[in-house]
Amino acid sequence: xxxxxxxxxxxxxxxxxxxxxxxxxxxxxxxxxxxxxxxxxxxxxxxxxxxxxxxxxxxxxxxxxxxxxxxxxxxxxxxxxxxxxxxxxxxxxxxxxxxxxxxxxxxxxxxxxxx
Amino acid sequence: xxxxxxxxxxxxxxxxxxxxxxxxxxxxxxxxxxxxxxxxxxxxxxxxxxxxxxxxxxxxxxxxxxxxxxxxxxxxxxxxxxxxxxxxxxxxxxxxxxxxxxxxxxxxxxxxx
Numbered sequence: 001x002x003x004x005x006x007x008x009x010x011x012x013x014x015x016x017x018x019x020x021x022x023x024x025x026x027x028x029x030x031x032x033x034x035x036x037x038x039x040x041x042x043x044x045x046x047x048x049x050x051x052x053x054x055x056x057x058x059x060x061x062x063x064x065x066x067x068x069x070x071x072x073x074x075x076x077x078x079x080x081x082x083x084x085x086x087x088x089x090x091x092x093x094x095x096x097x098x099x100x101x102x103x104x105x106x107x108x109x110x111x112x113x114x115x
Numbered sequence: 116x117x118x119x120x121x122x123x124x125x126x127x128x129x130x131x132x133x134x135x136x137x138x139x140x141x142x143x144x145x146x147x148x149x150x151x152x153x154x155x156x157x158x159x160x161x162x163x164x165x166x167x168x169x170x171x172x173x174x175x176x177x178x179x180x181x182x183x184x185x186x187x188x189x190x191x192x193x194x195x196x197x198x199x200x201x202x203x204x205x206x207x208x209x210x211x212x213x214x215x216x217x218x219x220x221x222x223x224x225x226x227x228x
Contacts, residue, residue, distance in 0.1 A: 032215060038156075043119075043205055043219035051214060088156055094215065101146060101211050102170060105158045 002027045002095040006106035013081045014114050021076040021109045023065075023091030027098075033074040034092040034103065035065055044090060050074060061085070081113045118142050121206050121220040128196055129228055136191045136223045138206030147189035148217070149181060150205040158205075164189055165211065196227045 003026045013019045025031055032051050036044040048059025050067040058064045065076045076089060088110050094103040119140045128134055140147065146165040150158050162181045163170040169181065178194045193200060206220040 034216070036217075036219075041222075043221045044158075044207075044217070046216045046218070049214065049216060090158065100163075100170065101165075101209075101215070102148075102160055102163045103215070103217070105160075108156050108158070 002031075002093050002098060002104050004091050004093040004104050004106045006089075006091055006109045008109050009107075010110045010112065012112050012114065015083050016080055019078050019081040019085070019111065019113070021089050021091075021111060023074045023076065023106060024072050025074060025091075025093040026072060027093060027095035029095055029097035031074075032094040032096055032103075033065075033067060034094075035059065035063070035074075035076050036090045036092065036105075037061075038088040038090065038108075040087075047076070047089075081111075083113045083115055086111055086113045119206060119208055119218050119220040121204075121223050123223060124221065125224050125226075127226045127228065130196055130198060132196050133192070133194045134196060134225075135193070136204055136206075136225075138189050138191070138220055140187055140206075140208040140218070142208060142210075142218060144208035144210045144218070145186065146209050146211050147183070148207045148209075149189065149191050150207065150219075152203045152205060152222070154202070161191075162189075198227050201225055201227045 034049045035047040038044045055067040091106040092103040122137045149161040180192045182190045203222045207217040209217045
């Protein structure tokens with residue numbers, strides 16, 4: 001079975017400060033991990049993913065995430081937040097050893113960046 | 116040149132009606148999905164479909180049915196609409212075995228009165 005948790009419903013950060021949005025996962029094998037962003041009244045947009053290789057993954061809009069197998073985490077980070085980063089962020093996981101091509105999405109974390 | 120498109124964007128209807136939402140992708144992907152996003156923004160997978168198999172989330176009522184006329188289209192039919200069906204429905208597509216990034220449509224906002 002695969003599962004993913006986003007422990008924070010909301011993250012508040014001041015513009016210019018670093019931001020972190022947390023994600024932990026549970027799979028039986030090696031995970032495929034994804035981050036998506038949803039702006040108001042829009043569909044989800046892909047930010048970045050980890051499939052294999054370097055644990056530090058860089059994505060769109062200056063975001064990055066680090067795959068940490070020992071902590072089963074894939075936190076999303078950005079060194080300097082922008083007001084325009086305010087949105088809903090979803091972490092997703094798929095266990096490629098599970099035989100299903102359906103990812104599991106977290107409940108979402110609302111990021112609010114204050115001017 | 117929208118990658119994944121959905122129609123209509125908004126749908127307001129009465130309880131008991133039957134409605135359809137259309138989805139088209141021009142990315143050449145082999146797998147398409149339907150998701151339901153409720154008022155709390157939780158995403159729930161409803162269906163996964165490619166040309167070989169349909170996977171149905173067992174919690175989805177059988178009033179909901181996907182129909183795929185070809186690989187580029189996956190439509191969602193809903194019979195006997197209920198108040199609880201009010202939500203935003205997203206279509207998405209991906210290619211299996213090539214990184215599996217999902218590309219989402221803009222959503223269809225369904226309101227059942």
